[in-house]
Amino acid sequence: KIAGLVELSGTGATSGTNFDNGAKLAAKEINAAGGILGRQIDYTSGDTQSNPAVSKALAQKAIDDGAYVVMGPVFSGSILVSMEETRRAGVPNFTGGEAASITQKGNPYIFRTSFTQAAAMPKVARYIKNGLKAQSVDIMWVNNDFGKGGRDMIVKALAAEGVKVGADISTDPGQVDFSSAVLKAKQSGGDALFVYTNEEESARALRELRKQGYAKPIIGETTLTGQKVIELAGEAANGAIAHVGLTADAPIDTVRKFDKAFQQAYGTRSDHNGIKGYTAMYFIKVMTERIGKVDGKAFAAAMHGAKMTVKDNPGVLMDVTFDQHGDLDRESFLTKVVNGKQVVVETLPPLGAK
Amino acid sequence: MAEKIIEFDRVVAGYSPSLTILNETTLDARKGEITLLIGPNGAGKSTVLKTLFGFLTPRSGEVRFEGRRINGKPPRELLAEGLAYVPQGRNLFPSLTVRHNLELGGFTLPRAEVPARIDEVLQRFPRIRERLDNQASTMSGGEQKQLEIGRALLLRPRVLLIDEPSIGLSPILVRDVMALLRSLADAGTTVLMVEQNVRTALKYSNRALVLEMGRLALDRPASELLGDPDLNRLFLGAGSAKAHPAPA
Amino acid sequence: MNELIQLIVSGTATGAIYALAALGFTLLWQASGTINFAQGDFVMLPAFTMLFCMIAGAPLWLAFLATCVAAMLVLGVGFKKVIVDPLIRHGVIPLVIATLGVSMALKTIVRAGYSAEAHQFPAIFPAGQFTIAGVNVSWADLGTLVLAAVIVIALQTFVTRTLTGRAMQAVAQNTDAARVLGIDAKRMVLYTFLINAILAVVTALLITPTYLAKFDMGDSIGLKAFFAAIIGGFNQTRGALLGGVLIGVLENLVGFYWSPAYKEGVALMLFLVVILWRPEGLLGKVEERKV
Amino acid sequence: MSAAGPSHGDNAGKAFLEVREVRKHYGAIKAVDGVSFKVGPGEIVGVIGPNGSGKTTLFNSILGQIRPTSGSVEFCGEDITAMSPLELSRRGVGRTFQTLQVFGQLPVRDNLIVAAQEFQGSLPGRLFAAPDAGLGERADRMIELFRLKHVAQLPAGRLSYGQQKLIDIAMAFMPNPRLVLLDEPCAGVNPSLVDQLRELLVELNRSQGGSFVVIEHNMDFIMKLCPHVICMVEGKVLSEGKPADVQANPAVLEAYLGN
Amino acid sequence: MNARVHLLALAAALAALAIVALYLKRSEVYLLTLWAVYVMATMGLNLTAGYAGQMSLGQAAFFGIGAYLAAILLKLGWPFLAVLPVAALVCFVVGLALGFPALRVQHHYLAFATLGFNVLVYLAMRNEEQITGGTFGISGIPRPTFLGIDLGGHVAYWYWTLGSLVVLGGILWWLLRSPWGRAFAALRDNPIRAESLGVNITAYTLLAFAIGAAFAGVGGVYYASLVEFIEPGPFHFSTSLMMLLAVIVGGSGKFYGPALGTAIVILLPEFLRGSSTPWLKFMQVWYLAVFGIAVVALMIWLPGGLLSIRERLDRKGGPQ
Ligand SMILES: Nc1ncnc2c1ncn2[C@@H]1O[C@H](COP(=O)(O)OP(=O)(O)OP(=O)(O)O)[C@@H](O)[C@H]1O
Ligand SMILES: Nc1ncnc2c1ncn2[C@@H]1O[C@H](COP(=O)(O)OP(=O)(O)OP(=O)(O)O)[C@@H](O)[C@H]1O
């Protein structure tokens, strides 16, 4: 019995829905293949409405209902609340949240499904320094927990690399008009622009950048070159570069297979959140079979320091290791939008492997 | 006896089931006459007019216009049959100009006829002409009343229902309006009028109906009533001089 | 200097969008005395309908026409029959609350029934742009502005200069009096909602390329549009244009010269200042004397 | 003629309410155009004049409902020009309205209580006062007096026009004001109650020395009640004096009374 | 209703609420507590909007101010009982300030002015990071102890909240039956007439806002302590809309309206979410759609809210 707490409405609806779909897809596949240790997965998801108080209630409810593992929420604010409950009850909890603080609270039951911003940003900063040879960079970010967290991390990472931060431009979630933000970036004259906003805003920002004739490199994280962004920004997305932890475009067989299955099931392509949900479900399968019983405490204990490979089960998509905090590590990609397609230009090794 | 244009036949009506206002009310108004409806405050006079003009549907009984049953018929249709109604209380479109208020009075008329008729009304109420382009709500109480009456006359109705026209009008205008109604009646219009200014109204009316607690209490020729000392005592207050102690 | 002009130009374009949406508010207010909390969703729905038509293979113009018909049926006749008619006799507040419910329902239906994601929408204006005096202006911006202005003027003329327009206002101001005069209140309300439905479709057509079709696209538009309507003057159709453009420009200026973090607050500040200083709005006329 | 209270002459010089050259212009419309008059303590003054002659506007200017264009108003030696209605009510000035102004959703009895409760004790004190603020009995007597007993528990907005008018008048008298300005109190009121109302005013005037200014188109009422009458035309005072004199003034006849 | 019957029914309802908690699951008790917390705020809104007629869409802002104050002060080690009056007072004062637009504008203008205030407060919560923790919020908010009793447990905290709700309800009841209550109603019905009768509409308008705000502030304190974490999200104006809906659905200007309305807005969706009956599962996704339509239907049949059913039955067959 696995419970999902996901943002099906409110500001996080897109991410939550993807995450949920990914998890559902995996559950279906696993069940079709005989379940976990012969038991069928009973996956139910509840809508947190992107509201922490509701997440908390849902987490309690999941525990009351005897959930084995809790998945989600994706939003960092919500997970910070709900993880208190899963911790108290000793139920393992996978999250899609990327805020660094989640795993720094010493909670032994919390596990990530993706990179933290703390892990991703140094890779980006390094690329800005070495790949783009930029001396200074402007930052455009969205003022929510996601954007703010990323902004703080990139500033730190850039400082470590000795790259100067020019204009520091915050934008609003759901912002439509980016003309003043882009004008600010143009004015500041940095060598590149780092854009860290949600999908729709990324698309709008790219369009406005194109409109105002911004000619310098535009770099971002996962969201910047996502499928949705390319679809929404059209032409204007071309040339954007992003570091991507997970992407359905990754040149890996398992991912391609997943991509196809997802499209078949939901008619759209999955974003990284879909992969998060999908792989998390397989993490559970692999690990449960490894410990040989359905026991949350043992599961959590075994997760720390665990390594899972595609060989164990193709469902985990890529080899992955978990550390003592519950953070994970694996390969990541540098992608670029070329002719309306996200193209992986470089595969970056896991942090731990460097 | 003149033809009965409007008839109430044991009409029961009210604003909620637990509160009956018109209690088996039976009355009528006749062609070419001014029928005056009087009675204490809250007797149900305005309710009679509202029921007649389709704002209230009788719970039982029958309302007839020229012999046809019109229970709950919507105002628009009654208007088309030649009825017009000037209600009590606020009845204008406050932020529209006086001119536009008048124009809307002729909403159901052919467009081409309206300007001439408006002119006619303005002749009758010169005060309104001076305020034509002001917002209706800025006018004084009496001016608004003139506008309302004028607006109804625009329709040249066959039957005019008019609720306390004298409220807010200066004595000179009260007499003008009454005389006007008289002349309309003489020309064949049926007028059903509610008034508290009983003494003046009786002078111009043919027949007076006294309503008490939603029932017809009296139905007499107006001239007869005017001279009746009994009614004088009851409704005009003469001699009710039992001084009331002021509340401390 | 150049950037100031650029900011003003692009702000004006955004403002035209607000103005279009605000127009629905002023229309409904003047002609039915109600506030439609679902106004934003009234724009969202046609956007999706057009999208559907296009997915089904219809060209944009056909999608637009089909949606106009559908909107008149659903947002016009349907809304009036199902919601306004039974509610209007209870006064304005229940109706306003009901539109809140409608707004919630519409959003959820689109989200749960179709998709929670944003969808791209083709633009009716050519994609290009031109530069005058160093300022970039896109055809879309210019087109939206011009169209918005034309619609505002047309609507203003209709509502204040025609007998039908005034009858619509009359119904809003005093329904009983309107009935006494034989004005078919229900029909006037129907006209109002039919016009509003068309307005919503046109607004959707113009703004969805920028806003993207998304189930909650109406939220931010609705709010801004409402503020724009009040700032310009609720009982003046042309007030919507002034209010919209004012907000659009000011937002841009604040975002650039002060801090983008409080950009969203701009419409609000302006709104607060206006209602405290001139509650009737910048172009609004003072309403009736009270006693 | 029922001369009520001290006559006008006695009080010349020690005015209670003094209105000086009050004007209210709306653009070209001179609604009130330089009106001056005095009301002595215990005096009853009638104001008549054709429709739109500025009577209501004059009241509104005196009572702070609108700000006069120019001129001043003094009450008990204090300048009260453009004071808010609230401040005036605290000084003992009450009023009634030409248009219906009641608390539509409150029961009739509560309408009357609320009309006086704010004069009992302090604002915080009223939070701890009895629910009826000790005014229940007085309200009941008023209800009796105005023949509203059978509707006392109904929301005032559901009453007939005349009944609402009566409530408005009763409310003005609930707090025992020193001066009351009444705007067409008889409009829509049954004739027998009109007589009673007049008697009530006379009685209040005699027993408590209350002063009244009354706008009325009911000449019978004015003639019997007011020892002093002002006739306004076009925003100006046309004639002023004893009712019989004003009534006989040809200009008044021509503009207002007819014949 | 007869006063004694009323009291008995109330006592029975409270007893039921107290006893049932012993048999409920943790998450259900949590939801009940959440309900009580929201009722504190909606009760205040009922005073402002329902009784005094001042359309307010800023209640969530006060709720948030109370919650943030509580979070900050409780983490500084202040005792809960000291935080309560501070939060109430601060919200009272801010509420006074919010009342000022109400002196100039009414109805929908006022609604949007207060909504604007809500947005500003929200922006401040999100952007003034040093104080509010920005979008990351504040976590680790402690629950109180009272007379040495630890209220950290879910049932204990529920009793504590329920008790406080009853006290708050008592205060509101007292206020409404005093002359103040009548003055608020007069203000709602006809401010012009009220002023000429000595009703200080400035004072009462401001009071209506301030007291309503103080109630929300108190609710916010309980909220922060209940959830043990806060961030700006729950204090977005959409919460204000929901609170207004709760008041209206229950019956605005009805004493028990907010309690009923909040149950429908807060508890019902959770109940449906929790259910595994197939047709109810459908509701998990469609709940808001159904709720929205239900609101419309309610406004058509019972524009005065659920608790107005008695008047409705009385007025049936009235004028069209
Ligand atoms: N809208 C309403 N809702 C409920 N009751 C009403 C309504 N209007 C009037 N009533 C009640 O109906 C009764 C009769 O009212 P109506 O207006 O017919 O009296 P009226 O004879 O015209 O009195 P007046 O001379 O004062 O105008 C009154 O007792 C009043 O309480
Ligand atoms: N706000 C305003 N704007 C323009 N004109 C106004 C305004 N208020 C009043 N007037 C005009 O001033 C004049 C005086 O109005 P007022 O209400 O004082 O008259 P009145 O003497 O009380 O008349 P009545 O006996 O009819 O009540 C009217 O002609 C009216 O049109």
Ligand SMILES: [Mg+2]
């Ligand atoms: Mg009447």
Ligand SMILES: [Mg+2]
């Ligand atoms: Mg007057």
